[in-house]
Amino acid sequence: MDFELSEPKTLHSPFRRLSINVKMRRYISHLSGHSCSFPGCNENLTLNGASFIGHVAQIESSNPFSPRYNSNLDEDALPDPDNYLLLCPNHHAIIDRQPEVYSPQWLKKARDQHLKIIALVTSSPSAEEVKLDDNVQLSITEALDVWRKNRANASEEFWQRLLERCPTVLAQSFPTSTIKFGSKCYVGGKSVNNSGGNIIDFLYTNKTTGNVILIEIKTPKTRLLGKHYRTNAFSISEDLTGSITQILNYKEQITMEYHSLVRDSVTSFSTFNPKCLLVVGDIEAELTTSTKIKSFELFRNTLKDVDIISYDELFQRAQDVLEIMS
Ligand SMILES: [Zn+2]
Incomplete structure (x- = not known):
């Protein structure tokens, strides 16, 4: 530009x-x-x-x-x-x-x-949203177009639908080859009277080993940072820290209840210390100063069990893939 x-x-x-x-x-x-x-x-x-x-x-x-x-x-x-x-x-x-x-x-x-x-x-609802209601798979180019036109959309359901229609976008965010296993998957946690239970937004599996990857999505409008804490530091938003606890909780559940879950599943999978991915925020829109970028990166890079990728990074990756193919 x-x-x-x-x-x-x-x-x-x-x-x-x-x-x-x-x-x-x-x-x-x-x-x-x-x-x-x-x-x-x-x-x-x-x-x-x-x-x-x-x-x-x-x-x-x-x-x-x-x-x-x-x-x-x-x-x-x-x-x-x-x-x-x-x-x-x-x-x-x-x-x-x-x-x-x-x-x-x-x-x-x-x-x-x-x-x-x-x-x-x-x-306001756009033509793109209506298109997402059909059960049609979208190409990466189409998904990128929806992203550009709806970047300010704060509906989690909207992004769930978009990523469901184009599973390749999420698959590109892992270093190993992966495939979508399911969406809105039950990962355990029901009480004895069959109430409660945890639902993860997406499960992907490693194509070679079958090990699962847990993916939880928020929206591009979900804040990454909280208050200005000191001259050169921002705190992390409550939404982000809450989401991390939530996905780690799912990881614990799916690992603990692995045997009953795999018995009920048509396809086999494994849960060896599975990776967790959180898709959240829009770095380009929110982190407009070097102090904000620094605070976020310092925090993100200390996490060893959860990878955080922002929506703009996710779609940039999809864009890169398109460029390699063309
Ligand atoms: Zn003018």
Whole structure:
């Protein structure tokens, strides 16, 4: 993607500047539905759905030479996504030349209104959702298309349906060759009066050894991080830590009740210290600063029993597979 932006003067290292801004530009472009935020414009800012021709404009700047200079802004603070809006090149030029008309307050209002409209459009049921109701398998290309159009969808059931329709997407996330064993599988835990019981979202098995892999899914909107804990650290969200405990609980159940489960199963499988995979969150959308990325990676890489993969990483992997095949 090709982006243009009047760079904030705040970031001293060129590497740091690039890594933060490319991520943030993509995030802002995605949030804005890749269309101009100027009231009434709505110009689509992608060329053939691929290269990006929009401008991510700064609302207020700590640079005294910029049109909307604010001397109170902290020059060393990390860029705040709320301080940017997506515009077409024409409207970017118009707002920069008339800062007395297009004040920061005016721009913030325009940005908020645009985001509200986009959120409404993306949360309404789309043609893609209807298509998911059919029992048809989707190709990776189709699944990627559904992902791009529904990235802000917070329904777990929607993502369950999508991954069921295209089992290859999940299968690509393991280093060994795997096959889908089942979805919404009972993994034990019923009491003597036959109540309760644990249901895992997906079970895959290693094609060679038959060992199971437990997969629990959340949504791309599930938060990965919690509060800003210290200057350079964020806490981990309750949803994420809760999901980890949940999947480890399933692992314990399926291992303990293996003999009765395998006896009732048509296909044989084994449970030798099975791998657990949690699909959750959207790194590109949520982890917009280097501190957030660091906090998340430090946490994720200390886990030895549960692998965490975000939805954007999962679909990036599917995209990579397509590119290798083409
Ligand atoms: Zn425009």
